Amino acid sequence: xxxxxxxxxxxxxxxxxxxxxxxxxxxxxxxxxxxxxxxxxxxxxxxxxxxxxxxxxxxxxxxxxxxxxxxxxxxxxxxxxxxxxxxxxxxxxxxxxxxxxxxxxxxxxxxxxxxxxxxxxxxxxxxxxxxxxxxxxxxxxxxxxxxxxxxxxxxxxxxxxxxxxxxxxxxxxxxxxxxxxxxxxxxxxxxxxxxxxxxxxxxxxxxxxxxxxxxxxxxxxxxxxxxxxxxxxxxxxxxxxxxxxxxxxxxxxxxxxxxxxxxxxxxxxxxxxxxxxxxxxxxxxxxxxxxxxxxxxxxxxxxxxxxxxxxxxxxxxxxxxxxxxxxxxxxxxxxxxxxxxxxxxxxxxxxxxxxxxxxxxxxxxxxxxxxxxxxxxxxxxxxxxxxxxxxxxxxxxxxxxxxxxxxxxxxxxxxxxxxxxxxxxxxxxxxxxxxxxxxxxxxxxxxxxxxxxxxxxxxxxxxxxxxxxxxxxxxxxxxxxxxxxxxxxxxxxxxxxxxxxxxxxxxxxxxxxxxxxxxxxxxxxxxxxxxxxxxxxxxxxxxxxxxxxxxxxxxxxxxxxxxxxxxxxxxxxxxxxxxxxxxxxxxxxxxxxxxxxxxxxxxxxxxxxxxxxxxxxxxxxxxxxxxxxxxxxxxxxxxxxxxxxxxxxxxxxxxxxxxxxxxxxxxxxxxxxxxxxxxxxxxxxxxxxxxxxxxxxxxxx
Amino acid sequence: xxxxxxxxxxxxxxxxxxxxxxxxxxxxxxxxxxxxxxxxxxxxxxxxxxxxxxxxxxxxxxxxxxxxxxxxxxxxxxxxxxxxxxxxxxxxxxxxxxxxxxxxxxxxxxxxx
Numbered sequence: 147x148x149x150x151x152x153x154x155x156x157x158x159x160x161x162x163x164x165x166x167x168x169x170x171x172x173x174x175x176x177x178x179x180x181x182x183x184x185x186x187x188x189x190x191x192x193x194x195x196x197x198x199x200x201x202x203x204x205x206x207x208x209x210x211x212x213x214x215x216x217x218x219x220x221x222x223x224x225x226x227x228x229x230x231x232x233x234x235x236x237x238x239x240x241x242x243x244x245x246x247x248x249x250x251x252x253x254x255x256x257x258x259x260x261x262x263x264x265x266x267x268x269x270x271x272x273x274x275x276x277x278x279x280x281x282x283x284x285x286x287x288x289x290x291x292x293x294x295x296x297x298x299x300x301x302x303x304x305x306x307x308x309x310x311x312x313x314x315x316x317x318x319x320x321x322x323x324x325x326x327x328x329x330x331x332x333x334x335x336x337x338x339x340x341x342x343x344x345x346x347x348x349x350x351x352x353x354x355x356x357x358x359x360x361x362x363x364x365x366x367x368x369x370x371x372x373x374x375x376x377x378x379x380x381x382x383x384x385x386x387x388x389x390x391x392x393x394x395x396x397x398x399x400x401x402x403x404x405x406x407x408x409x410x411x412x413x414x415x416x417x418x419x420x421x422x423x424x425x426x427x428x429x430x431x432x433x434x435x436x437x438x439x440x441x442x443x444x445x446x447x448x449x450x451x452x453x454x455x456x457x458x459x460x461x462x463x464x465x466x467x468x469x470x471x472x473x474x475x476x477x478x479x480x481x482x483x484x485x486x487x488x489x490x491x492x493x494x495x496x497x498x499x500x501x502x503x504x505x506x507x508x509x510x511x512x513x514x515x516x517x518x519x520x521x522x523x524x525x526x527x528x529x530x531x532x533x534x535x536x537x538x539x540x541x542x543x544x545x546x547x548x549x550x551x552x553x554x555x556x557x558x559x560x561x562x563x564x565x566x567x568x569x570x571x572x573x574x575x576x577x578x579x580x581x582x583x584x585x586x587x588x589x590x591x592x593x594x595x596x597x598x599x600x601x602x603x604x605x606x607x608x609x610x611x612x613x614x615x616x617x618x619x620x621x622x623x624x625x626x627x628x629x630x631x632x633x634x635x636x637x638x639x640x641x642x643x644x645x646x647x648x649x650x651x652x653x654x655x656x657x658x659x660x661x662x663x664x665x666x667x668x669x670x671x672x673x674x675x676x677x678x679x680x681x682x683x684x685x686x687x688x689x690x691x692x693x694x695x696x697x698x699x700x701x702x703x704x705x706x707x708x709x710x711x712x713x714x715x716x717x718x719x720x721x722x723x724x725x726x727x728x729x730x731x732x733x734x735x736x737x738x739x740x741x742x743x744x745x746x747x748x749x750x751x752x753x754x755x756x757x758x759x760x761x762x763x764x765x766x767x768x769x770x771x772x773x774x775x776x777x778x779x780x781x782x783x784x785x786x787x788x789x790x791x792x793x794x795x796x797x798x799x800x801x802x803x804x805x806x807x808x809x810x811x812x813x814x815x816x817x818x819x820x821x822x823x824x825x826x827x828x829x830x831x832x833x834x835x836x837x838x839x840x841x842x843x844x845x846x847x
Numbered sequence: 848x849x850x851x852x853x854x855x856x857x858x859x860x861x862x863x864x865x866x867x868x869x870x871x872x873x874x875x876x877x878x879x880x881x882x883x884x885x886x887x888x889x890x891x892x893x894x895x896x897x898x899x900x901x902x903x904x905x906x907x908x909x910x911x912x913x914x915x916x917x918x919x920x921x922x923x924x925x926x927x928x929x930x931x932x933x934x935x936x937x938x939x940x941x942x943x944x945x946x947x948x949x950x951x952x953x954x955x956x957x958x959x960x
Contacts, residue, residue: 162876163909165872173861173862
């Protein structure tokens with residue numbers, strides 16, 4: 147008997163039997179709880195946690211079987227004895243009682259002489275079982291803590307038995323018959339030979355085995371496992387069984403990896419450190435001696451000042467932010483390391499051309515140029531970088547790194563905030579374009595970017611009606627640089643937005659001047675896709691419109707057909723917004739894309755510009771057919787048509803006859819600076835029709 | 848003998864004076880159960896017949912009645928079919944008679960207490 151009296155729950159609907167049971171049990175020193183039916187009994191069980199239950203089978207609300215099942219469900223870890231009270235003749239219910247989870251049964255009429263003994267035995271057995279279960283649980287717990295499992299492989303039966311823990315470790319279901327193959331089914335393929343070797347050695351007489359291998363769990367995680375085993379042999383030397391332990395040593399393994407990791411990585415940014423960098427670069431060059439690759443090294447100009455000014459913590463966070471940004475913008479396979487305090491390096495692999503390298507460098511430069519926000523503080527960095535390409539700029543890791551550093555030093559001495567390629571000979575193209583790029587960056591500041599104006603005339607009267615603003619780069623050394631050369635450069639560096647906005651402001655300012663002088667000219671301004679998608683174009687245009695009194699319909703924003711179609715939905719939104727501000731919208735280079743005129747018409751456009759190539763082909767029947775179709779369709783959709791690239795009188799005649807609205811081309815004037823354009827304006831014979839035509843245009847909606 | 852005297856004595860050995868209380872409880876509740884069996888037969892509630900005859904069976908066996916439990920068992924078994932048959936009235940009458948005999952015996956036993 148335990149110290150405090152055992153609690154017995156009686157679940158019995160018959161009052162007389164219940165009363166008798168109570169009397170008997172109380173007299174024997176037990177604490178008794180009564181319940182009149184199964185449901186009440188279940189409630190009492192949950193409330194009182196009895197040590198034993200006496201359960202009647204047949205009861206009006208929830209019978210004994212259901213009640214037993216419910217108790218077993220409720221507390222499946224404790225096996226509290228449930229003794230069923232049942233008639234001796236009712237064999238079926240005895241059977242059912244066991245199935246439901248009853249421990250034993252007591253027949254009615256109850257033999258009172260032995261009844262108390264039965265209860266006592268049942269309680270004692272339960273106590274012993276509880277203790278055993280507790281010990282087992284403690285052992286399980288200890289083994290679980292140690293991630294240790296016990297296993298035994300019976301070779302003749304090919305059967306593995308073991309602790310719950312060992313099945314967990316191997317992540318296989320614990321079944322009564324598990325073969326070795328099933329047991330080891332999650333061992334990773336590569337490590338299986340280790341186990342085969344161990345078994346082979348056991349077969350050859352080895353009495354102890356020790357193996358380490360990996361197991362892949364169903365969740366995909368990998369466990370490192372160590373198995374120790376003792377081999378048992380029969381008299382004739384035949385293998386009987388192997389018994390042993392298995393331990394999950396993943397943590398130990400991780401700790402070892404951790405030490406290795408700390409030795410090769412920078413703790414602040416988690417990037418590989420200098421040692422790891424050199425090792426990786428060497429490996430890369432050895433493994434792929436024929437493959438183009440490059441090393442970029444850079445540091446932050448005046449990093450010491452940042453640290454002094456904002457504090458060390460700020461500097462650390464900045465370095466972390468740089469590391470994250472580098473990881474984000476580099477390609478898969480590229481390798482980023484922190485090789486000094488504020489020095490970073492990137493090994494660019496899988497390069498096919500130097501141009502590709504150039505693109506990556508551009509992207510890097512562009513990305514590092516955007517603000518870093520540390521503690522809500524915006525910071526723009528000035529970066530000096532050197533680039534060295536393998537094999538041209540160095541045959542081994544050391545010389546490559548060295549040369550990249552030389553280029554970086556040069557970048558720094560030349561004012562910093564730039565990327566320089568090491569060799570002048572091998573990377574001439576890249577270097578050239580890099581220099582151009584650096585120069586283009588400064589071109590706006592140095593006022594080398596200019597806006598040229600190409601005249602547009604009324605097709606019928608041939609009077610000036612407007613102009614297209616075109617960008618030019620007046621380079622101090624090379625003179626006028628073709629837009630075909632520098633626009634792609636500007637686009638790849640993102641400078642296009644700045645340049646585009648500059649052109650727009652400049653052209654509007656100029657057109658307003660002319661407007662004040664009495665010229666109602668409409669100015670056509672090209673929008674790049676970057677301006678369209680990345681900058682706040684609508685805000686820009688709004689500011690432009692409020693900066694002076696130029697009627698908004700005299701501003702014609704031109705987008706290319708391909709831009710309009712690239713993201714039709716967002717394009718339509720922006721165009722509708724612009725349209726609402728009153729500016730006019732043109733589709734440039736019409737006919738060169740894939741779009742249909744009908745589809746374009748769903749955009750709020752006013753004008754289409756027929757591409758010059760169609761104008762050039764007007765001497766052929768096919769060319770004429772295309773031009774006719776475009777003009778006819780545009781007219782049917784009430785769109786204005788501008789023809790570009792007019793050089794010949796025949797072209798003028800033809801387009802006049804087809805009722806094209808506006809003409810533009812060398813025939814009337816090439817793109818020219820504002821002063822020359824004014825000169826051109828003065829030279830045009832005055833006719834009153836010109837202003838009328840514009841007025842018509844601007845009211846046509 | 849409607850009741851097994853030996854069983855009663857054994858119970859008396861185990862619970863002593865409390866046996867009186869148990870018997871008195873039997874004498875109080877059993878007429879009620881009999882009434883429920885009778886009512887269930889009248890309203891043709893087979894499940895009711897089954898349950899109440901089962902209860903009386905257990906209760907009677909508990910205090911050591913000899914014939915009464917088996918009479919109840921018979922009725923209980925028949926009622927399991929789900930239909931109240933005409934023969935139930937006769938069976939009930941037998942149970943009623945035997946019960947009275949048990950009651951009489953127990954009252955006498957109590958007096959000898």
